[in-house]
Amino acid sequence: GAVVSQHPSRVICKSGTSVKIECRSLDFQATTMFWYRQFPKQSLMLMATSNEGSKATYEQGVEKDKFLINHASLTLSTLTVTSAHPEDSSFYICSAAGGGNTDTQYFGPGTRLTVL
Amino acid sequence: GENVEQHPSTLSVQEGDSAVIKCTYSDSASNYFPWYKQELGKRPQLIIDIRSNVGEKKDQRIAVTLNKTAKHFSLHITETQPEDSAVYFCAASMSGNQFYFGTGTSLTVIP
Numbered sequence: 001g002a003v004v005s006q007h008p009s010r011v012i013c014k015s016g017t018s019v020k021i022e023c024r025s026l027d028f029q030a031t032t033m034f035w036y037r038q039f040p041k042q043s044l045m046l047m048a049t050s051n052e053g054s055k056a057t058y059e060q061g062v063e064k065d066k067f068l069i070n071h072a073s074l075t076l077s078t079l080t081v082t083s084a085h086p087e088d089s090s091f092y093i094c095s096a097a098g099g100g101n102t103d104t105q106y107f108g109p110g111t112r113l114t115v116l
Numbered sequence: 117g118e119n120v121e122q123h124p125s126t127l128s129v130q131e132g133d134s135a136v137i138k139c140t141y142s143d144s145a146s147n148y149f150p151w152y153k154q155e156l157g158k159r160p161q162l163i164i165d166i167r168s169n170v171g172e173k174k175d176q177r178i179a180v181t182l183n184k185t186a187k188h189f190s191l192h193i194t195e196t197q198p199e200d201s202a203v204y205f206c207a208a209s210m211s212g213n214q215f216y217f218g219t220g221t222s223l224t225v226i227p
Contacts, residue, residue: 004159034214043205043219044160093159103148103167103211107159 006108023094029074030096122218139206146208
């Protein structure tokens with residue numbers, strides 16, 4: 001139980017394009033989903049907290065107009081990186097809280113974004 | 117806000133020895149402390165967690181201790197094996213809210 005999927009696993013795009021990443025909780029309803037960014041050999045940096053049916057809460061320094069988050073249902077949240085630039089290249093990981101243990105978070109496999 | 121510090125940043129142990137990773141937190145309201153293991157290029161996996169009403173929790177070779185007064189908690193891995201090699205992250209949170217992660221510890225178990 002508590003499986004989270006993320007799609008795509010890897011994406012390469014040209015500078016200026018937009019990229020959408022999907023995060024799904026497969027076997028439980030996620031009341032809250034989180035989006036993280038992780039640079040090589042560094043910790044997970046929380047970008048935003050997403051609750052179904054309401055606007056996401058962004059962490060300080062994260063541009064909400066650049067990183068659009070939509071939590072359309074209790075099993076799906078999407079992150080769209082708009083007008084991507086090379087400095088947006090990173091490992092993006094989502095997590096979902098809910099199911100039998102509402103305290104913990106279950107992580108997706110991550111998406112490696114490379115912007116050329 | 118919460119600030120979580122984690123030490124050491126790197127740790128090498130001989131196979132069969134024990135490994136200890138320590139974290140401190142700043143917000144006394146935090147009441148949930150999970151530990152995650154992350155292998156290169158993969159997702160973080162929950163390995164053990166502890167809530168503030170408990171001082172110690174054990175699961176086979178892994179244990180976590182919590183000292184609420186001192187605001188620190190530790191991960192203990194006994195009888196380490198090469199497959200324990202990974203990056204370990206601690207986190208602190210208030211139930212149901214966002215996690216504040218430590219900076220990670222890269223553990224290498226030398227066969």
